[in-house]
Amino acid sequence: MTATIIDGKAFAAGIRAKVAEHVARLKADHDIVPGLAVVLVGEDPASQVYVKNKGRQTHEAGMKSVEHRLEADTSEADLLALIDKLNSDESIHGILVQLPLPDHLDSDLVINAIDPAKDVDGFHISNVGLLGTGQKSMVPCTPLGCLMMLRDQLGSLSGLNAVVIGRSNIVGKPMAQLLLGDSCTVTIAHSRTKDLPEVVRRADIVIAAVGRAQMVPGDWIKPGATVIDVGINRIDKPEGGTRLVGDVEFDSCAEVAGAITPVPGGVGPMTIACLLANTVTACCRANGLEEPEGLTA
Numbered sequence: 001m002t003a004t005i006i007d008g009k010a011f012a013a014g015i016r017a018k019v020a021e022h023v024a025r026l027k028a029d030h031d032i033v034p035g036l037a038v039v040l041v042g043e044d045p046a047s048q049v050y051v052k053n054k055g056r057q058t059h060e061a062g063m064k065s066v067e068h069r070l071e072a073d074t075s076e077a078d079l080l081a082l083i084d085k086l087n088s089d090e091s092i093h094g095i096l097v098q099l100p101l102p103d104h105l106d107s108d109l110v111i112n113a114i115d116p117a118k119d120v121d122g123f124h125i126s127n128v129g130l131l132g133t134g135q136k137s138m139v140p141c142t143p144l145g146c147l148m149m150l151r152d153q154l155g156s157l158s159g160l161n162a163v164v165i166g167r168s169n170i171v172g173k174p175m176a177q178l179l180l181g182d183s184c185t186v187t188i189a190h191s192r193t194k195d196l197p198e199v200v201r202r203a204d205i206v207i208a209a210v211g212r213a214q215m216v217p218g219d220w221i222k223p224g225a226t227v228i229d230v231g232i233n234r235i236d237k238p239e240g241g242t243r244l245v246g247d248v249e250f251d252s253c254a255e256v257a258g259a260i261t262p263v264p265g266g267v268g269p270m271t272i273a274c275l276l277a278n279t280v281t282a283c284c285r286a287n288g289l290e291e292p293e294g295l296t297a
Contacts, residue, residue, distance in 0.1 A: 003227075003257040006149055012269035015148070015295065016061055019276045022292040023062040026283065034283035035064035036094040036120065036275075037086050041079065041105065042072035047098045054096070054272055061276050064091060072102050079105060080113050087115040093286055094120035094279035117286060120278040122174065131177050138278055139297045143175040145270025146207060146228045147182070147297060153226055153259050154205075158183040163200050165189045165216065165247070166209035171230055175207050178297055196220075208247035218252025227253055227260040230267050 026032045036058050040051045051067060058065035068082060079097075086095050095118045101107050111119070116126040122140035130137030150157060162184040166172040172188060179186045189199050190210070200206055200220040206227045208216050213233035221227060231247030246263030254260050261267055277295035284291045 003254040004153070004259040005254075006153060006228075006259055006261045006266060008145075008149070008261055008266040008269045011149060011152065012145075012273035015270070015273040015277060016057065018292065018295060019063075019273070019280055020061045022280050022295070026280075026289070027062070030287065030289065032283065032287055033062070033064050033091075034094070034279050035066065035089075035092040036096065036279045037066040037068065037089075037092045039068045039070065039079070039082065039086075039095070039097045041070045041074050041098070042102050044098075044100065047100075050272075051098055054275065057272050057276060058279075063276065063279065066092065073104075074102075076105055076109070079110060083110070083113045087113075087118065092118065093283035094118055094275075096121050096275065118282055120275055120282055122278070123170070128169070128174070131174060134181060138282065139178065140170060140174045141271045141274035141278060142171050142230060142267060143178050144274045144278070144297055145267060146175060146230065147178045148274070148294075149228065149261065149267075149270065150205060150226060151182070156182075157205070159185070160204040161185050161187075161202055162205040162207065163187045163189055163203035164207045164209065165196075165200065166207075166211070166230075168209065171207075171209040175209065179205070179207075181297065206248075210247050212247055213245050214247070214249040216248040216253065218249060218254075218256045221253050221256045223256050224258040225256075227257045228267060229261050229263050232263060232268065 038051050055065045086092050095114050111123045116124045119138050122138040127137040162179045164172050164176050167188050167190045176186045176188050197220045201222050209230035213235050229246035229248045233245050234242045235245055237243050244264050281291050281296050
């Protein structure tokens with residue numbers, strides 16, 4: 001293998017340390033503690049693990065962490081009333097409603113009920129619009145983490161050819177906007193893209209966020225390209241049991257790429273680290289204070 005392995009765990013630990021440092025300064029200089037409220041509706045096992053990890057890491061960074069766990073049959077009116085209450089709570093700077101929501105709840109309606117300034121997931125339609133027009137916004141955590149790793153690995157991204165595989169609202173589209181903001185030439189590729197291998201081969205940066213296990217083989221990768229694998233897929237092992245893999249075929253891509261993120265241990269740890277960073281950023285903006293350096297887009 002020739003590629004540099006981008007260690008997401010170590011990078012995320014560095015981001016969390018910067019967050020904790022900034023939180024300590026906010027407390028010492030201004031007597032302010034950034035607060036994050038997480039709302040979980042129902043019993044989804046993966047969501048419960050995420051929420052537990054978010055709570056632990058929020059506490060470790062010295063921030064206020066509030067969890068609201070609601071029954072799966074909670075009404076839309078009750079959920080919206082809780083969001084309204086959190087919107088007006090001055091001790092809460094970030095609000096996150098854990099997705100997916102139970103089927104009877106309208107996710108778009110719920111997300112857009114959050115005060116855009118407290119929308120630390122960056123999913124509110126106002127933040128999507130602000131990001132799309134190059135204005136100050138809350139940026140979705142996973143794409144923000146990818147951008148931070150790319151800047152760390154490559155320095156300036158200006159003029160580089162980037163291909164984002166996947167057009168989701170959560171990763172693909174905001175990732176493309178962030179790369180445009182850093183002056184990349186950006187192509188969004190997807191299931192209908194003609195001659196996808198050829199499109200990917202032109203890229204200096206490949207972001208794979210399509211949700212299909214090991215879809216991108218090494219012969220699609222331009223020698224020396226940087227590969228960021230956002231996919232998390234569980235596949236069966238020949239000897240029984242399962243293992244996690246990304247959207248790229250790691251071994252064959254690592255032989256060609258200049259740098260690559262592994263799965264697990266690449267992009268994954270960055271998501272919660274960037275959630276904490278976004279909460280600190282939201283807190284600083286709410287109080288008219290300087291935003292933390294190196295924690296925003």
